[in-house]
Amino acid sequence: MRELDPDARPRAVRRPRGILVPLWLGYVFLYLPILVVVIMSFNDSENLFVWRGFSLRWYPELFADEKIMQGLVNTLIVATGATAIATVLGTLLAYGIHHFTRGGLIRAFAIAPAILPDLLLGIGLLTFFSLLSFSLGLQSVILAHAVFATAFVTAIVLARMANLDPSLEEASRDLGAGPVRTFVRITLPQLAPGIVAGALLAFTLSIDEFVIAFFTTAPTQPTLPIVIYSMVRFGVTPEVNALATLLLLVSIVTVIAAQRLTRLTGSDR
Incomplete structure (x- = not known):
């Protein structure tokens, strides 16, 4: 009779010891x-x-190292340029996929660079630049990083678009607004949290990326991960530990910010 009693409290399931x-x-x-x-x-x-x-002696010495600082400047230039390109292309690509395509094939192709091995993507981009006789440097690294960063932005913006209310765009059209004005005044503000989250993630991934930059940059313009690689080949120094700590802090703060913004995609409905 106890099993049929609706007021009976369920027994707590005992967690096996050692399961964690x-x-x-x-x-x-x-x-x-x-x-x-x-x-x-x-x-x-x-x-x-x-x-x-x-x-804290190693942190001032870190910032006094000219080679590391130049690598940091190159990395920030690459990350900023790649993020700008990836944010624009990823947002437009997500909008087009959501409104004008059906099925998952095109979506899979758009997100494929995010799951391809970095080695394969780096070799492919290097071959592509060679066929076009495109000179290697920061410009080639920016374009290479924009390729895989666009896939991440697309995925995040697509997730945001799945939670949008389509009746708002329909109402805007009914009131006489064109497609461009509807996108700028209605759709884009709703996509803002997802766009910012995708941009932050793209920026973080570009700062930390090594393999693709190794294949697509010039020896005279190394990014920070390549500078770190050249240093640790002869042993890890205290400056490298300090640099790794700062990069870890930047990555954690950026990823947490992106995660918080991504959570907003499900908070509007």
Whole structure:
């Protein structure tokens, strides 16, 4: 009779002991090396394996390194240019796919660069630039990064568009607004959180990207990841730990901001 009683409280399901052990072991495996890098960036010793006290000495030395600073400037130029191109193309591509296509084939092709191996994409872009006799440099890296960043922007904006109310666009058309005016005055403001989230994600991915930049840049204009690679070939230095910590901080802040903006896609309805 207890099973038929609607007021009877369900018994709490006892969680087997140790079921979360693999989860926490996975977290330790993933994040412990990163934590060590962050801690050792504040080590006063030049020896990475000997702790001699807390110090911020490596951060001023990092900013005094001309090679690293030039790599940072190149990376910011590439990330800014690639983000601008990817944001515009990704937004327009998502709008076109959502309104003028059916089925998932075109959508899959639009998002494909995001899932292709970086090595394959880098070699393909290098071959393409060679066939066009396009000189390698920051301009080629910007275009290469815009290729895969556009796919991420498209995916995020498409997710945002799935939550839009189509009656607003229909009402705008009924009141005499043309397609362009409807897009600018009605659709674009609703897409703003998704567009900003896609731009932030594209910017973060461009800053951290190494493989594609390695194949498509000139030796005289390396981006920051390539500069870091050239430094760690001869051993990790305290400056590299400090640089990795700053990049980690920038990536975390940007990804959290993008995630918060992406959550807005489901909060309007």
